[in-house]
Amino acid sequence: MKLNGREVNFKRTIWATIAASAMCPDKDITRLDEVLRSNYMDGNMAAAQFICILSEAYEKAKAYEVSQIGETYEQNPVTMDELMNLEDFDLFQQLFIDAADAWKKDARQTVETEPVKGKKKSKAARSDSVKPGTSTSDTGQE
Numbered sequence: 007m008k009l010n011g012r013e014v015n016f017k018r019t020i021w022a023t024i025a026a027s028a029m030c031p032d033k034d035i036t037r038l039d040e041v042l043r044s045n046y047m048d049g050n051m052a053a054a055q056f057i058c059i060l061s062e063a064y065e066k067a068k069a070y071e072v073s074q075i076g077e078t079y080e081q082n083p084v085t086m087d088e089l090m091n092l093e094d095f096d097l098f099q100q101l102f103i104d105a106a107d108a109w110k111k112d113a114r115q116t117v118e119t120e121p122v123k124g125k126k127k128s129k130a131a132r133s134d135s136v137k138p139g140t141s142t143s144d145t146g147q148e
Contacts, residue, residue, distance in 0.1 A: 007101060007104050009084060009088065009097070009101065010088060012082060014084055014101065014104075015061070015064040015068075015108075016060035016061055016064050016104055016107075016108035016109075017060060017063045017064035017108055018060065018063065018108055018109045018111075018113060019063040019066070019067055019112075021063055021066060022059050022060055022062075022063035022109075023035060025059045025062075025063075026038055026056060026059055029041050029052055029055055029056070042056065050098075053098075054086055054089045054090065054098075055086070056102065056105055056106075056109075057084055057089060057101050057102055057105045058083065058084050058085060058089070060105040060109060061083040061105070062081075062083035065081035065082065066081065068081075069081050084101070089101075
């Protein structure tokens with residue numbers, strides 16, 4: 007997605023999960039949905055923070071990955087000032103949907119499990135129950 011002439015990407019990382027939990031009551035990440043679904047003002051402010059967190063997480067991860075091959079990457083995450091000065095609410099909503107999609111996509115992991123009493127190893131999918139979004143229709147979920 008483009009914002010102010012640049013490509014914007016989102017990523018869920020450990021840092022992003024910790025930062026997002028700071029927005030939640032009792033710093034409990036399982037309550038993220040509650041924060042994002044609150045009243046208009048608080049919900050949209052939380053959505054803006056969520057966009058910034060996942061954008062910054064992507065930028066931090068990209069800079070780290072590039073540094074591993076001896077190169078540098080100039081981070082340019084989405085800022086609250088940028089979001090608060092948008093005039094296009096549809097663009098704001100699309101940024102949130104893209105961030106929420108990255109949150110959900112990156113939450114799904116495949117892990118190897120230990121064999122249970124002679125059974126073969128299996129893969130188990132893990133998915134968080136947190137579904138960021140002001141409503142299910144905003145994120146395309148049903």
